[in-house]
Amino acid sequence: METVLVAGATGYAGRHLAAALHAGGYRVRAVVRDVERARGPGAYGAPALAGLVDEWVEADVARVGPGVMEGVERVVSALGVTRQKADPWDIDYAANLRLLELAEAAGAASFLYVGVMNAQDGTSALMRAKAAFEQALRRSDLEAQIVNPSAYFSDLTAVLDLARRRIAVRVGAGDTRIRPIHGADLAGFCVDRMGARGTWDVGGPDVFTYREVVELAFDALGADPRWIVVPPGVLRAGVWAADRMGPRVSSLTRFFAEGLQHDGVGAATGTRRLRDYFGELAGPGGG
Numbered sequence: 001m002e003t004v005l006v007a008g009a010t011g012y013a014g015r016h017l018a019a020a021l022h023a024g025g026y027r028v029r030a031v032v033r034d035v036e037r038a039r040g041p042g043a044y045g046a047p048a049l050a051g052l053v054d055e056w057v058e059a060d061v062a063r064v065g066p067g068v069m070e071g072v073e074r075v076v077s078a079l080g081v082t083r084q085k086a087d088p089w090d091i092d093y094a095a096n097l098r099l100l101e102l103a104e105a106a107g108a109a110s111f112l113y114v115g116v117m118n119a120q121d122g123t124s125a126l127m128r129a130k131a132a133f134e135q136a137l138r139r140s141d142l143e144a145q146i147v148n149p150s151a152y153f154s155d156l157t158a159v160l161d162l163a164r165r166r167i168a169v170r171v172g173a174g175d176t177r178i179r180p181i182h183g184a185d186l187a188g189f190c191v192d193r194m195g196a197r198g199t200w201d202v203g204g205p206d207v208f209t210y211r212e213v214v215e216l217a218f219d220a221l222g223a224d225p226r227w228i229v230v231p232p233g234v235l236r237a238g239v240w241a242a243d244r245m246g247p248r249v250s251s252l253t254r255f256f257a258e259g260l261q262h263d264g265v266g267a268a269t270g271t272r273r274l275r276d277y278f279g280e281l282a283g284p285g286g287g
């Protein structure tokens, strides 16, 4: 039985990865900040880690020592800053790089990284940090798997939340395309790639424009969207203002502004559909 070290195990993607690895017969070692929180269920329906993790390492992932890799054959990282107040250069780049270097020194076989699509084109600190780690991983002698997913169902829950408040926003025509993916489908895809070497842009079974995602959310609630249309020029002005409000605001604004304007589709995988996810969240009466 191979031991896989999972970083970012308490996140949406990380919890589904731990579940898929456990189901796939791997021994799961998870690095987490708080074991008690990790044992319980995650947000957006992501699984509780109790029963899925064989060995806990309670530590600051940015400061782990070589012992964390003892007996580890593979590393899987979904470690990254999303809502956390941290600098992406410290986590997405430096903490992942530290894990990579420890894995290399310990003679591990592979390192699978859950990144993000279009990282090399992004101008936010988040995208730059992720792109820099991807490059370091590509240069490693370890068997590198880089999986860049489209938008997670978890993130698109915000669209349904806005629809509940009858808010429908789009940038311009809203015709940027994405392929939303459920965490379990992403995790299944990743586990199937263990042992291969490569980079994959991946999404769920359906392609939608952002406009269609909003329409899907309103549909689930049995309501009609009344649109607030943000001209792309206003978004540019928002980025200009955000750049003057500090690095965190600037990075997040650039990340979302660019994400709303660049297609992020990738290859299709999985069976879970956004329509069903929104339908379950909305409930039988449409919320």
Ligand SMILES: NC(=O)c1ccc[n+]([C@@H]2O[C@H](COP(=O)([O-])OP(=O)(O)OC[C@H]3O[C@@H](n4cnc5c(N)ncnc54)[C@H](OP(=O)(O)O)[C@@H]3O)[C@@H](O)[C@H]2O)c1
Residues within 6 Å of the ligand: 007, 008, 009, 010, 011, 012, 013, 014, 033, 034, 060, 061, 062, 078, 079, 080, 081, 082, 083, 084, 085, 086, 091, 114, 115, 116, 117, 148, 149, 150, 151, 152, 153, 154, 155
């Ligand atoms: N959400 C999307 O739509 C989407 C799409 C494509 C790619 N991605 C990428 O996929 C990865 C996983 O996303 P996700 O939605 O699963 O994120 P998430 O739920 O926020 O999980 C992120 C993980 O990283 C850990 N982490 C973050 N900051 C940390 C810090 N300062 N110190 C220690 N641990 C820290 C979190 O630990 P705690 O639980 O302790 O905070 C958590 O385990 C990210 O790199 C993200 O950019 C996301």
